[in-house]
Amino acid sequence: MLVFASFAIALRPSRFKILLARRIDMKLGLVLVLMLQVQNHAASTSVRLTEQERAALFVIQEEATDYALEARTDVCVQFDTRSKLRGSAVLDALQEKSFKFHDGSWCNHVPRGVTIFIETPQGTRSPSGPYEFVASIGDSDPIRLYGEHFATLLRKSKYVIKCESGSGPVLDSYEMLCCKKGSPQFGTSAH
Numbered sequence: 584m585l586v587f588a589s590f591a592i593a594l595r596p597s598r599f600k601i602l603l604a605r606r607i608d609m610k611l612g613l614v615l616v617l618m619l620q621v622q623n624h625a626a627s628t629s630v631r632l633t634e635q636e637r638a639a640l641f642v643i644q645e646e647a648t649d650y651a652l653e654a655r656t657d658v659c660v661q662f663d664t665r666s667k668l669r670g671s672a673v674l675d676a677l678q679e680k681s682f683k684f685h686d687g688s689w690c691n692h693v694p695r696g697v698t699i700f701i702e703t704p705q706g707t708r709s710p711s712g713p714y715e716f717v718a719s720i721g722d723s724d725p726i727r728l729y730g731e732h733f734a735t736l737l738r739k740s741k742y743v744i745k746c747e748s749g750s751g752p753v754l755d756s757y758e759m760l761c762c763k764k765g766s767p768q769f770g771t772s773a774h
Contacts, residue, residue: 624632640713641752657696661687694723
């Protein structure tokens with residue numbers, strides 16, 4: 584009879600076992616929910632850019648690489664107010680690529696650092712490309728250090744970028760407008 588009683592106890596779950604099973608189920612459910620939230624957050628942080636914004640991102644990376652600005656933390660990126668570029672989206676994409684660049688207002692608030700200014704000339708607003716940009720790099724140290732009224736223009740360049748869906752942006756043409764330092768290679772794709 585003793586064997587029968589222990590067998591009956593094994594078949595009949597105790598209140599403790601039921602509570603323990605419920606707690607484990609709740610914890611597993613919570614872990615699953617947290618994993619899904621982390622996965623959704625990771626998917627949402629990947630910035631979706633338009634083709635024109637991808638082309639602008641390419642230009643900014645070329646300018647930053649040529650002037651060795653990648654590791655600096657005092658670089659601002661500013662966009663022409665006439666452009667239809669979403670500056671915040673491009674900056675987010677730069678930060679995903681480990682650039683620690685700021686919005687142009689950060690450098691304008693107190694003169695500091697280097698500014699990369701991106702403008703889209705009139706007549707180049709085709710949504711399908713190729714995209715034309717004029718990129719200028721200015722150093723605000725003369726304002727900060729010597730009380731000058733204007734920043735020093737370090738370089739001004741004109742880019743034409745082809746950007747087809749499914750492939751990275753490609754440099755179609757490049758023209759140095761001012762202040763040579765280096766020049767990108769034609770036909771190179773995004774970093």
